[in-house]
Amino acid sequence: MAANSSKTVIYAALAGNAAIAVTKFVAAWFTGSSAMLSEGVHSLVDTGNQILLLYGIKQAAKPATPDHPFGYGLRLYFWAFVVAILIFGLGAGISIYQGIDKIQSPHPVESAWINYVVLAFGLVFEGSVWWVALRAFRKEKGSGSWIEAIRASKDPTIFTVLFEDSAALLGLLTAMLGIFLSQALNLPWLDGVASIVIGVILAVTAAFLAYECQxxxxxxxxxxxxxNSIRTIAASGTGVLRVNELLTMHFGPNDVLVAVSLDFSDGLRASGVEATVSALERAIKETHPEVTRVFIEAQSFEAHRRDAAITAASVAASAA
Structure with missing residues (x-):
């Protein structure tokens, strides 16, 4: 997905979370609601997360240098991983702590209508941002399932915001239900239970994001x-007998390295090998624009198999 699309989603989330975080903290101060305070922390953490994602996008766009010959694209994945850690450490940790404190020292929520107004406003805004992120994610989803699309996505900015806002919507509904039940049943400690549930929602979200980012x-x-498409293109090259090995790696959502080992016909001249390599590189990049680097090695199948066996034995010896 294009960086501009990612930035649009992040800016939308950043503007809303910053505004609603302040509103939630004010409401929590007036009403004494633990669930509302947890929601304020949640929105504040999300605001910081969006800033980190924007920083990650900026860092990833830096040009390659001799010290980083493949560029800085992996920094986007690093900062997305940091975001997952912050959601878990700050968002989930503080929410659970606040909930336990409220259960141990329960007190009724004052002027609960303020919380309901803020939560309703939060549902409208978070729902709008969630819809923006969902539409952006749908563009790269394809025909597969949602889980498959998330697992296959190489742009962590989109699915991070989507999951953050999904967790935010669940958190808002949980806070609203917790405050309502604490009043309706005259059980103030239920407000603390809601805060703990919000913390658990954030912890699960953070764990999933961390797994995907790592x-x-x-x-x-x-x-x-x-x-499979790249392998088919490589195998179709003039004078290519077989594809010995195909390796790929994402350095960013639209920055892919391709390394191919090909077994060429023994009768093919050096100039013919050079022409085939150039044609294959061009065909791969034209078919898959996200591929930015293609390295093609000419090696006989027997030599490749021998080198692979030596490498495997060396790795096994090191692991022993």
């Missing part, structure tokens, strides 16, 4: 359909 951060390849 996969990208540690060198995730292209999706199988793209890999």
């Amino acid at each position: 996969s990208l951060l540690t060198g995730e390849g292209v999706r199988p359909s793209v890999r």
Whole structure:
């Protein structure tokens, strides 16, 4: 997905979360609601997260240098991982702490109507931002399921905002229900239970985001359909007998490295190999614009198999 689309989603979330965080904190101060205070912390953490994602996008756009010859695209994945940690450490941790404190020292919520107004406003805004993120994510979803699309997505900014706002909507509904039940049943400690539930929602969200981001951060390849397409293109080259090995890695949502080992016909001249390599590189990049670098190695199948066996033995010895 294009960076501009990602930025639009993040800016929308940033503006709203900053405004509603202040509103929630004011409401929590007036009413003494633990659930509302947890929601304020939640929105404040989300605001900081959006700033970090924008910083990550800026860092990832830096040009390559001799020290970072493949660019800085992986920094986007790093900052997305930091966002997951913050959601867990600050959002979930503080919410659960506030809930436990309220259960141990329960007190009724004052002027609860203020909370309802703020929560209703939050539902409208968070729902709007969630819809923006959902529409952006749908563009890259394709025909697969939502879970498959999230697992296959290489742009953490979109699914991070989508999950943050999904958690925000669940948190708002939980806070509203907790405050209502604490009043209706005259059980103030239920407000604290709602705060703990909000913390659990944030913890689950953070765990899922961290899992997805670590996969990208540690060198995730292209999706199988793209890999099969690249293999087909490589195998169709003039004089190519077989594809020995195909390796891919995402350095960013639209920054893919492709390394291919090809077994060429022994009768093919050096000039023919050069022409085939140039044609294959051009074909791969034209078919898959996200591919920015293609490295093609000419190697016989037997030599490749021998080198692979040596490498595997070396890795096994190191692990022993």
